[in-house]
Structures are given as structure tokens and as C-alpha cells.
Amino acid sequence: xxxxxxxxxxxxxxxxxxxxxxxxxxxxxxxxxxxxxxxxxxxxxxxxxxxxxxxxxxxxxxxxxxxxxxxxxxxxxxxxxxxxxxxxxxxxxxxxxxxxxxxxxxxxxxxxxxxxxxxxxxxxxxxxxxxxxxxxxxxxxxxxxxxxxxxxxxxxxxxxxxxxxxxxxxxxxxxxxxxxxxxxxxxxxxxxxxxxxxxxxxxxxxxxxxxxxxxxxxxxxxxxxxxxxxxxxxxxxxxxxxxxxxxxxxxxxxxxxxxxxxxxxxxxxxxxxxxxxxxxxxxx
Amino acid sequence: xxxxxxxxxxxxxxxxxxxxxxxxxxxxxxxxxxxxxxxxxxxxxxxxxxxxxxxxxxxxxxxxxxxxxxxxxxxxxxxxxxxxxxxxxxxxxxxxxxxxxxxxxxxxxxxxxxxxxxxxxxxxxxxxxxxxxxxxxxxxxxxxxxxxxxxxxxxxxxxxxxxxxxxxxxxxxxxxxxxxxxxxxxxxxxxxxxxxxxxxxxxxxxxxxxxxxxxxxxxxxxxxxxxxxxxxxxxxxxxxxxxxxxxxxxxxxxxxxxxxxxxxxxxxxxxxxxxxxxxxxxxxxxxxxxxxxxxxxxxxxxxxxxxxxxxxxxxxxxxxxxxxxxxxxxxxxxxxxxxxxxxxxxxxxxxxxxxxxxxxxxxxxxxxxxxxxxxxxxxxxxxxx
Amino acid sequence: xxxxxxxxxxxxxxxxxxxxxxxxxxxxxxxxxxxxxxxxxxxxxxxxxxxxxxxxxxxxxxxxxxxxxxxxxxxxxxxxxxxxxxxxxxxxxxxxxxxxxxxxxxxxxxxxxxxxxxxxxxxxxxxxxxxxxxxxxxxxxxxxxxxxxxxxxxxxxxxxxxxxxxxxxxxxxxxxxxxxxxxxxxxxxxxxxxxxxxxxxxxxxxxxxxxxxxxxxxxxxxxxxxxxxxxxxxxxxxxxxxxxxxxxxxxxxxxxxxxxxxxxxxxxxxxxxxxxxxxxxxxxxxxxxxxxxxxxxxxxxxxxxx
Numbered sequence: 001x002x003x004x005x006x007x008x009x010x011x012x013x014x015x016x017x018x019x020x021x022x023x024x025x026x027x028x029x030x031x032x033x034x035x036x037x038x039x040x041x042x043x044x045x046x047x048x049x050x051x052x053x054x055x056x057x058x059x060x061x062x063x064x065x066x067x068x069x070x071x072x073x074x075x076x077x078x079x080x081x082x083x084x085x086x087x088x089x090x091x092x093x094x095x096x097x098x099x100x101x102x103x104x105x106x107x108x109x110x111x112x113x114x115x116x117x118x119x120x121x122x123x124x125x126x127x128x129x130x131x132x133x134x135x136x137x138x139x140x141x142x143x144x145x146x147x148x149x150x151x152x153x154x155x156x157x158x159x160x161x162x163x164x165x166x167x168x169x170x171x172x173x174x175x176x177x178x179x180x181x182x183x184x185x186x187x188x189x190x191x192x193x194x195x196x197x198x199x200x201x202x203x204x205x206x207x208x209x210x211x212x213x214x215x216x217x218x219x220x221x222x223x224x225x226x227x228x229x230x231x232x233x234x235x236x237x238x239x240x241x242x243x244x245x246x247x248x249x250x251x252x253x254x255x256x257x258x259x260x261x262x263x264x265x266x267x268x269x270x271x272x273x274x275x276x277x278x279x280x281x282x283x284x
Numbered sequence: 285x286x287x288x289x290x291x292x293x294x295x296x297x298x299x300x301x302x303x304x305x306x307x308x309x310x311x312x313x314x315x316x317x318x319x320x321x322x323x324x325x326x327x328x329x330x331x332x333x334x335x336x337x338x339x340x341x342x343x344x345x346x347x348x349x350x351x352x353x354x355x356x357x358x359x360x361x362x363x364x365x366x367x368x369x370x371x372x373x374x375x376x377x378x379x380x381x382x383x384x385x386x387x388x389x390x391x392x393x394x395x396x397x398x399x400x401x402x403x404x405x406x407x408x409x410x411x412x413x414x415x416x417x418x419x420x421x422x423x424x425x426x427x428x429x430x431x432x433x434x435x436x437x438x439x440x441x442x443x444x445x446x447x448x449x450x451x452x453x454x455x456x457x458x459x460x461x462x463x464x465x466x467x468x469x470x471x472x473x474x475x476x477x478x479x480x481x482x483x484x485x486x487x488x489x490x491x492x493x494x495x496x497x498x499x500x501x502x503x504x505x506x507x508x509x510x511x512x513x514x515x516x517x518x519x520x521x522x523x524x525x526x527x528x529x530x531x532x533x534x535x536x537x538x539x540x541x542x543x544x545x546x547x548x549x550x551x552x553x554x555x556x557x558x559x560x561x562x563x564x565x566x567x568x569x570x571x572x573x574x575x576x577x578x579x580x581x582x583x584x585x586x587x588x589x590x591x592x593x594x595x596x597x598x599x600x601x602x603x604x605x606x607x608x609x610x611x612x613x614x615x616x617x618x619x620x621x622x623x624x625x626x627x628x629x630x631x632x633x634x635x636x637x638x639x640x641x642x643x644x645x646x647x648x649x650x651x652x653x654x655x656x657x658x659x660x661x662x663x664x665x666x667x668x669x
Numbered sequence: 670x671x672x673x674x675x676x677x678x679x680x681x682x683x684x685x686x687x688x689x690x691x692x693x694x695x696x697x698x699x700x701x702x703x704x705x706x707x708x709x710x711x712x713x714x715x716x717x718x719x720x721x722x723x724x725x726x727x728x729x730x731x732x733x734x735x736x737x738x739x740x741x742x743x744x745x746x747x748x749x750x751x752x753x754x755x756x757x758x759x760x761x762x763x764x765x766x767x768x769x770x771x772x773x774x775x776x777x778x779x780x781x782x783x784x785x786x787x788x789x790x791x792x793x794x795x796x797x798x799x800x801x802x803x804x805x806x807x808x809x810x811x812x813x814x815x816x817x818x819x820x821x822x823x824x825x826x827x828x829x830x831x832x833x834x835x836x837x838x839x840x841x842x843x844x845x846x847x848x849x850x851x852x853x854x855x856x857x858x859x860x861x862x863x864x865x866x867x868x869x870x871x872x873x874x875x876x877x878x879x880x881x882x883x884x885x886x887x888x889x890x891x892x893x894x895x896x897x898x899x900x901x902x903x904x905x906x907x908x909x910x911x912x913x914x915x916x917x918x919x920x921x922x923x924x925x926x927x928x929x930x931x932x933x934x935x936x937x938x939x940x941x942x943x944x945x946x947x948x949x950x951x952x953x954x955x956x957x958x959x960x961x962x963x964x965x966x967x968x969x970x971x972x973x974x975x
Contacts, residue, residue: 034783038795041780045802045854048813051823055816065826108689115682123686126693132904132960134912136929137704137949138697140936144707144946145700164696167689187361188394190381192459193411202407206398225806228914232936242808249812249919258816261809268805272797 049265056258073259083260086244093155093230093240094223097162101219102212104163105170112171113178130168138165139232146233153235161233162226166219173218177211210278217275221268309373312337312463312495313358313386318367319519320353327353329519330367335463335497340489342498342506345516346542351499354516355465358497360384372462382411386463387456391471393448395440401427401451402436408459426458429488446477453488463495470505482508503543507531515539535577537667540588547594547632548586553666555581561666562604563587567628572604573664584669591633593663596623596655606658611649623649625657632657701953708946718943726947730755755948762928763955765842766910769849773857773906774899776850781861781898785868796862803855808915814851815919818844840922848920849910856909857902864898900963907963908956928952 059070077083108127112120130138142161146153185207189199227242234243241260248257311334320328328350335341343351356362358369360381369376371384387408396404405426409419427433430450440448449469456464469485470478486509489496500506506513507527514524515538523530523539534540537548551565561575563585571587579585589605600606609625609632616622616638623634634657640647649655708726713719733754784795802810816822818839825835838844868891876886892899912929923930928948935945 031783034779034786037776037779038783041776041854041858042798044851046798048817048851049802049805049810052813052816055823062821104688104692107685111682111685115678115685117679117682123690123693126698130697132908132956133701133953134908134929134956136912136914136932137701137953140932140945140949141700141704142696143936144704144942145696148703160696164692167692171689182392182394184390184392184394185396187359187381188388188390188396188455189407190361191359191386191388192408192455193382194407195380195382198411203396207396221804225804225808227806227808228933242806245808245812246915257812261806261812264806264809265801269801272800272804276797276800 052258053262053265056255056262058255061255073255074263076256077259077263080256083241083244083256086239086241089155089158089238090224090241093158093162094220096159097166097223098216098219100159100163101166101170102216105167105215105219106174106208106212108167109171109174109178113175127168127171130165135165135226135228139229142229143232153233154238157233157235158230158238158240161229162223165226165229166222169222170215170219173215174208174211177208181207210281213278214275217271217278221271224267309370310337311335311370312339312372313497314370314373315354315358316368316370318354318357318364318369320350320357320362321365326519328357328364331519331521332367333514333521333524335495336512338493338495340486340496340498340509340511342500342510342513343516344500344503344506344513344542346501349516350519351501351514351516352467355388355467355497355499358463359386359388359465385461386465387459387461388465388467389449389452389456389469391467391469393440393452393472395448395451395455397440399439400436401432401438401440401443404440404451405455405458408455412459422458426454429457429492430454445472445474446481449473449481453485457488457492457494461494463497466496466498468499468501470500470502478505485509507543515542517542533574533576534588534665534667537586537588537669540665540667544590545633546588546590548588549627549630549632550584550586550669553579553581553583553585560661561585563666565630569607569627570604571664572661573666574662576665576667578668579666580668585666586669587664587666589659589664591622591635592620592637594632594634594657594659596625596634596636596649597658598655600656601658603658603660605661605664606656609655609657611651611653611655613651614649616648621648625655627657704946705950707943708950710943712941712943715940717940718946726944727951729944730947730951758926758928758931759951759955761926762911762952765846765849765925765927766907769846769853769910770857770903770906772846773850773853774903777854777857777861777902781858781865784858784862785865792866799855799858799862803859807852811848811852811915811919814848815839818847818920839920840924842921842925845916845921845925845927848916849913852913852916853906853909856905860898860901860905861895862898864895868894903963904960907959911952911956 056073057069057071058066059072060067108123111117112124112127138161142157142164143153146157151157181204185203186199189203190196194202225242226240227246230240230243231246234240239247241264245257245260248254313335315331315333318328318331319326331350331354343354345351353362357364358371360376360379360383363378371386376384396407399407402423405423406419409422414422423436424433427436430453432447432450432454435443435447435451440451443451449472452469466485470481473481482505485496498506498510507530510527512524512526513530515522515530517538523535525533530539531543534543540546541548549563549565549571551563551571554562554564554570556575556579559574560572561579562570562572564570565587573587573589596609596611600608607627609627612624612626612631614621614623618638620635620637623636625632625634707718709722709724710718711721711723711725784792784799787795817824819825820835820837820839828835838847872890872894873886876890877883881889911927913927914929914933917923917925917927917930921927921930929952932945932948932952935941935948
């Protein structure tokens with residue numbers, strides 16, 4: 001069912017049940033193998049990231065020999081107008097496209113979950129398509145489209161494209177939330193004299209808010225992270241941060257890139273924590 | 285835990301009874317030839333019934349019989365496919381739920397999880413646009429009514445099922461609706477709490493004087509609480525009557541079977557003589573019982589007799605319904621002894637009240653023994669098939 | 670009255686669906702259709718699409734395919750029946766994506782299994798540790814991996830310091846494979862974990878009780894119940910792998926070419942939009958076929974899982 005997607009994408013957990021202690025607690029050979037594989041996997045995932053952060057504080061310009069601790073690369077990042085501009089572009093695009101994707105994705109989820117109409121299964125299929133169409137294909141098809149429609153590439157095309165690829169994820173998240181929504185709550189409100197608009201404002205919207213915030217966080221992250229699609233629909237002077245970083249990497253490694261990367265990593269950790277806190281509050 | 289009148293205080297001045305008795309129509313709710321079709325499923329099939337003012341009315345039936353759909357149509361959540369519903373004499377047409385003077389206690393309670401108990405209860409009053417002080421006063425009264433005054437600031441999830449149930453009740457009653465609709469309100473409670481709430485609801489209803497329409501699949505609950513019961517089956521109302529009428533004079537085999545336990549013997553009607561009819565059961569045995577609607581000589585019918593109205597005796601008596609039977613099994617359940625006997629190929633339940641205190645095993649019948657079964661014609665019904 | 674109700678209902682559906690439907694059609698479906706049309710067009714001298722419709726782009730993909738059986742032993746046993754530049758490109762892309770998905774699965778499954786069996790506190794911690802890379806910029810993570818494997822990167826610096834031979838891994842097919850596995854691991858672990866966490870282990874006990882050995886209990890009971898996570902994880906891994914651009918460039922240096930990368934090149938370095946569109950369309954067909962086959966084997970309707 002669709003609620004799995006939410007769980008998958010946002011790392012939401014179902015309520016954790018206590019399990020009997022016993023077999024699982026003993027260190028059998030099987031368990032030993034599991035522990036080892038898990039530890040190696042986490043090491044594999046984290047060592048490159050940690051090393052990158054460590055070297056963002058290394059004063060050596062090239063190579064991987066440790067010289068001395070420095071903050072100069074961070075200083076340069078914050079004094080580089082092009083980086084700041086790219087970061088600002090990224091935030092503008094992410095904010096606008098999150099707003100757009102959340103609004104239209106939520107509305108669509110409401111229509112699909114609450115009504116039965118002709119052509120519905122076709123829409124359902126279409127809404128899953130962006131998930132299985134490779135990014136690169138979406139990127140070039142949008143490039144072709146904007147060229148054909150004679151729309152010059154820039155922030156506008158970025159926002160349009162980001163809404164297009166974020167919206168299905170918002171839709172899937174909200175649809176799962178709506179499927180869990182107890183509609184008798186809305187009936188109760190109407191029973192108590194609330195008309196449809198008041199019901200929506202006082203009951204439906206507040207109860208959907210956690211889902212809306214979750215999907216907004218998801219859309220925001222997807223937009224901030226996107227490189228491939230942005231790369232094709234971006235214009236001169238409207239580079240997003242990932243597109244800027246790409247350009248720099250291709251020109252050769254500079255320590256500033258390490259610093260930006262470290263900063264972006266911190267940003268994602270903050271986002272994960274925020275998402276987890278929201279979930280915890282919901283559960284409480 | 286029964287709410288006695290002196291414990292239900294705090295709203296005396298104004299009272300809960302709907303006043304202007306002169307303007308009332310006979311029925312609080314009336315359904316006239318109402319049908320509801322979902323796709324190709326007929327959920328409610330030409331139902332007509334009137335629920336009287338201040339009545340405690342139960343709609344009883346197995347799941348999928350149309351009782352909940354009927355309730356939802358009265359509330360306004362569903363529109364009848366055909367027919368019309370009148371509330372207090374006014375045709376409802378497509379009046380939305382929020383413009384109907386009825387309130388619902390939902391099966392799941394449907395308490396708003398993001399609002400405190402107080403906010404839940406005041407919701408309906410806010411919608412009516414009452415003043416803050418009025419709302420505060422009435423919420424206080426409602427909380428007193430359901431005996432939860434200290435729970436005002438709690439959230440629904442911090443309360444037990446029984447407490448949530450009371451909040452749901454208070455939230456509906458605080459609006460002083462014409463009719464209170466209850467959709468299996470006790471379904472989620474455990475057996476003990478349920479018994480308590482049954483009595484409490486009944487007392488509450490008398491206190492507030494509001495018409496209660498109560499949906500349940502539990503026949504005992506319906507019998508205990510209601511003034512009148514409508515028995516539903518497959519979208520149709522089979523019988524409407526007082527608990528006594530429904531239990532003692534079911535008009536159809538379904539009602540006899542659904543309400544309480546009963547024994548059926550199938551056969552052909554031999555003759556009808558005034559109030560009574562005789563029936564020849566396969567094996568040639570003749571039984572006599574009260575003739576119900578549609579019983580005419582020659583038609584197939586059943587004789588229905590409740591287990592507690594049958595006796596087992598050692599010697600035949602003068603009753604026309606006295607035959608030799610084999611005891612098949614016996615179960616002592618305290619208040620009575622439940623015996624299963626075979627009459628030819630027919631199996632019958634006999635419940636014998638244990639009116640004597642004894643430890644003597646010979647007092648009871650034993651499996652394999654022969655006995656005489658007997659019941660009086662006035663205690664049995666002959667129902668047309 | 671019923672008529673009015675119906676009209677209001679369809680108006681409402683229209684209002685709710687409208688904006689999303691517009692966006693999906695105009696900015697997703699129509700671009701794909703234009704791309705499909707362009708794949709049948711010729712190109713002008715700048716590489717942009719030009720009028721006469723043609724099958725040439727598709728012909729270009731298959732024209733050099735020859736029957737040329739050969740066996741070689743470089744990098745394992747290599748049996749080939751056909752030869753052809755783009756045939757090889759597609760084959761390599763599918764192969765690398767499949768193998769990387771399989772490796773990712775083989776690593777992710779024990780990790781997810783272990784996580785699901787941890788006590789609540791450690792489970793939350795482990796989940797948090799998977800969530801961070803899951804939400805971290807893919808480009809940044811791949812860059813970090815590349816930084817590690819560079820000729821003068823930390824690994825080789827350390828090896829040299831220990832007097833050992835440095836390894837020259839970057840810009841090889843192996844590096845691309847490592848990059849794909851590294852990049853996609855969180856996308857496999859999370860869905861698998863979600864399925865495993867919900868899995869009721871008394872089911873296995875019940876299976877044993879009914880006479881199934883461990884393998885059969887896994888096959889008949891566990892696999893069907895966790896297959897939603899399995900399917901979701903595999904799709905979330907395979908699709909980005911076959912279309913990968915960042916990994917091919919950063920880890921393979923463009924030398925281990927894959928289809929996604931080649932398509933991107935037709936729109937950047939060597940401009941040939943019609944040919945790039947044809948390749949993109951072919952790739953979409955491959956992905957769709959793979960996804961459909963996978964959903965079929967995944968039993969039932971698991972599309973909803975994504």
C-alpha cells in the first residue's frame with residue numbers, strides 16, 4: 001500500500017513493538033556475521049563523508065596530507081559571491097517549488113483519495129511515472145520542451161521543473177496520509193454544525209498538517225539535492241549550488257568544495273533531525 | 285456507576301427537555317418509503333417507520349442489514365436514493381448534516397484528536413455562534429452530565445475508551461439536538477463497562493428527554509435499553525415493536541431466530557382454529573401454537589418455541605405438544621440446566637431453571653435417557669415461512 | 670437536485686485535480702512526447718532537430734551490430750555473440766546496473782535485518798544513521814567517495830606512508846560499480862528495513878511448526894511478506910543506476926561509459942539532440958520493461974509501494 005512509500009521516503013516507523021528477548025541476544029555465528037556486515041556498511045557509508053569534512057579544515061591546497069587546521073576555506077566560501085548567489089538560488093528555487101509541489105500535490109491526493117471518477121487509474125499510473133523515469137530523461141525532455149516553447153532558461157524553468165519532479169512524491173506521501181485519515185472526524189464536525197469550509201479549516205487541515213510538513217521537507221530536500229535535472233534547465237546566472245559545485249569539481253578539486261560539501265552535509269543532518277522531531281511530536 | 289438523578293446536577297435551571305410540546309409533531313423522525321442504493325447494492329429497501337418524540341429507539345440487525353445506512357441518512361451523511369426523511373415533521377431533502385438539528389455519537393467516537401475535551405465539546409456551540417460565557421457554562425454542564433468535570437483539559441488520547449465514549453456523548457448532547465443518533469456506541473467497550481453504560485445511557489435519556497436512535501447488532505442491548513426496536517434484515521424493516529413484543533411475538537422466522545434462542549420445527553399447517561394453529565411436523569407429530577400472520581391450512585410453516593418455555597418431564601402430560609424424546613447432552617450452567625434432546629431427527633434445546641438447590645446427580649437427566657418434552661400452545665408460535 | 674449535486678462534484682474534482690494534472694501533462698508528459706517526436710527527426714548543422722522525419726537515429730544505434738562470436742578472459746569469462754558500439758553500451762549499462770543492484774541488495778539485506786532486530790534505542794540510532802546519507806546530496810556524497818579514491822587521496826596517501834603500493838582504482842569500471850553501490854545503499858536499506866521491521870517473526874516460528882525448514886520458511890513466508898520493500902528498494906536502485914550521470918563522470922571519468930552519460934553528452938558536449946532523444950527513448954523502454962517484469966515477479970500489485 002501507498003503508506004509504505006511515506007515510510008520509505010521519510011524513514012517513518014510503525015509503532016515499535018517489544019520483542020521477546022532470547023535467541024536474538026546470544027552472539028550466534030549468524031548474528032556475528034550480521035554485526036560485522038552492518039558495521040562495515042556503516043563505515044563504508046560514513047568514512048568518505050567524515051574524511052571530506054576533516055579535510056575541509058586542512059590547510060594544504062592539494063593532496064591528502066594533513067598540514068594544519070584552518071578555517072580559511074570556509075571564509076572563502078562565505079566571501080565568494082558566486083557561491084553565495086548559487087546558494088541563494090538554490091534556496092529560492094527550493095522554497096518556491098516546495099510551496100508549489102505541496103499545494104498541487106496535496107490537492108491531487110485529495111481528489112484521488114476521496115473521489116472515484118473516470119480516468120482515475122490512468123492518473124494514478126501517470127503520477128508514479130516520474131519515479132521510474134530516470135532523472136536524465138526528465139532533464140533532457142524538459143530542456144527540449146523549454147527550447148521548443150522558447151522559454152529562456154533561468155529560475156523560472158528551474159522552479160517549473162522542480163515542482164514537476166517533487167509533486168509526485170508529495171502526492172504519494174499525502175495520499176498515504178489521507179488513506180489513514182478518519183473521515184468520521186469530518187462527519188462529526190458537520191454533524192456539529194460546521195459547514196464544509198469550516199470543516200476543512202478546523203478539522204481536515206490541522207490533522208493533515210504533520211503530513212504536509214513531512215512532504216514539504218521531502219520536497220525541499222529533493223529540490224536542494226537535485227543536480228541532473230537542474231543542470232539541463234538552468235541558465236546563465238541562475239546556477240543552483242549543486243550545479244556550481246559540479247562545475248568546480250570538473251575543473252579540479254579545490255578545498256572550497258570540501259567546505260561547501262561539509263556545510264551541505266550539516267544542512268541535511270539538520271533536516272533529518274527536524275523531520276524526526278516532527279514525527280516524535282506527532283506520536284506524543 | 286449508574287447515574288442517578290441527584291448525581292446529574294448542574295443544569296437544572298434551564299433543563300434539557302425540549303419545551304414547546306404543543307408544536308411537536310407525533311414523530312421526531314419519520315422515514316417514508318426510503319431506499320438507498322450503492323452501485324448495485326440495495327442497502328436500504330423501501331423502509332418506512334416513525335420514531336416517536338422522546339423515545340429510546342433501537343435499530344437492530346446483523347451487519348450489512350441497512351441499520352447504519354438508515355442512521356446516516358437521518359444524520360444527513362447519505363442522501364436517500366428515493367423516499368423522504370422528516371425530522372420533527374419537516375422534510376429534510378438534501379439538507380446538509382450541519383443544518384440538521386440532530387447529533388451523532390459515532391461508533392469510533394470521532395473525537396477530534398487535536399482538540400482537548402473542552403474544545404471538542406464546545407465545537408458545536410461555536411458553530412451555533414453562542415457567546416463565550418454561554419459556551420463555557422454549557423460545556424461545564426455537559427461535563428457534569430457525563431461526570432467528567434475534571435477532564436476538560438485532557439486530549440482524547442489521554443483517556444480510556446469509556447471516558448472517550450462519555451466525551452462523545454457530551455459533545456453531541458451539549459447542542460441539545462432534537463434527536464441523538466448513536467451508532468453502536470458501546471461496541472468498543474468491554475463487557476462489564478458496556479453493561480454499566482447501558483443503564484447509564486438509559487437513565488441519561490430519561491433525564492434529558494431527547495429522542496435517542498440507537499444502532500446495534502446486540503439484541504440483548506436492544507432489549508435492555510429500548511422503548512421500541514426495529515429489526516432490520518437485508519435492507520428491510522421486518523418488525524417494529526416493544527422489546528416484549530419483539531421477543532414474545534416475533535412475526536417472522538428471522539426475528540424469532542435473531543432475538544434470543546429458539547427451537548424451530550418445520551411442517552405443514554393442518555388447521556387454524558381461532559388464535560391457534562396446528563402443524564404436522566415430519567414424522568407425523570402434531571404441534572399446536574399461536575397462529576401468526578399468514579398461517580393458513582396447507583402452507584408450510586414453523587413452530588417456534590423458546591428453550592426456557594419447554595419442560596422435560598418423566599411422564600407424559602395432557603399438553604397437545606407432548607412427545608417422547610432422547611436426551612442427547614446436558615450442560616449445567618448454574619442458573620439453569622441446558623439439555624439437548626432429539627425428537628426424531630429434530631434437535632431441540634431445553635433450558636430448565638434450577639429452582640432447587642441439590643447436589644444429587646440423579647436429579648438431572650442423563651444423556652441417553654428417555655424423557656417427555658412438553659410446552660403449552662400459548663407459549664409457542666406458528667410462523668408462516 | 671441530484672443533477673446539481675453531480676455538477677458540484679465534478680467541479681470539485683476538476684478544481685482539485687486541475688493544477689496537478691496541468692503540471693503533469695504540460696511539464697512531464699508533453700516534454701516526453703516532444704522528445705519522442707524529436708528522436709524521429711534529422712539534425713541541422715548545429716545538432717538541433719530539423720524537419721525531415723527519419724529512422725536514421727535508430728538506425729545509427731543498430732547499424733554496426735555484427736555477428737561476431739568471441740570468447741575472452743579479460744575481467745572474467747566473456748562470451749560475446751554480437752559486436753556493436755551501442756549494443757555494447759546498452760549491454761554494459763544494463764549489466765552494471767543489474768549487478769550493482771544485486772550487490773546493493775546483498776549488502777543492504779543483512780544490514781536491514783540486523784537493524785530490525787535491534788532494541789528500540791539502537792534501532793532508532795541505526796535508522797538515524799541511514800537517514801543522513803539518504804537525505805544528503807548525492808553529488809556531495811559521490812564527490813566524497815571520489816576524493817577518497819583519488820591517486821593522491823587519503824587512501825593512497827596512507828598506503829604510501831605505510832610503504833605499500835598505491836591502488837589505482839579511480840576511473841575504472843570497478844570504481845563506477847563502487848560508486849553505484851555507495852550512492853544507492855541507503856535507498857535499498859530503508860525500504861527493506863521498513864518491510865522487515867513490520868515483519869512478525871512468529872510467522873517464521875509458525876512455518877517451522879508446520880514443518881518448513883529455514884530456507885523454505887524464508888522462501889514461502891518471509892520473502893512474500895517483505896517483497897514490497899524488496900521491490901521498492903530495487904527500483905529505487907536500478908533506475909538511478911542505469912541513468913546515472915554523476916557516478917559515471919566522477920567515478921569512471923567518462924571512460925566506463927553508460928547510457929545515461931552518453932545521452933547527456935548528446936545534449937552538452939557533442940550536440941546531437943535527435944540521436945540523444947532516440948537513446949533516451951530506448952533507455953526508457955528498457956527501464957519500463959524491467960520495472961514491469963519486476964513488479965510481476967514481485968507478485969500482486971506492489972506498484973503502490975513506491
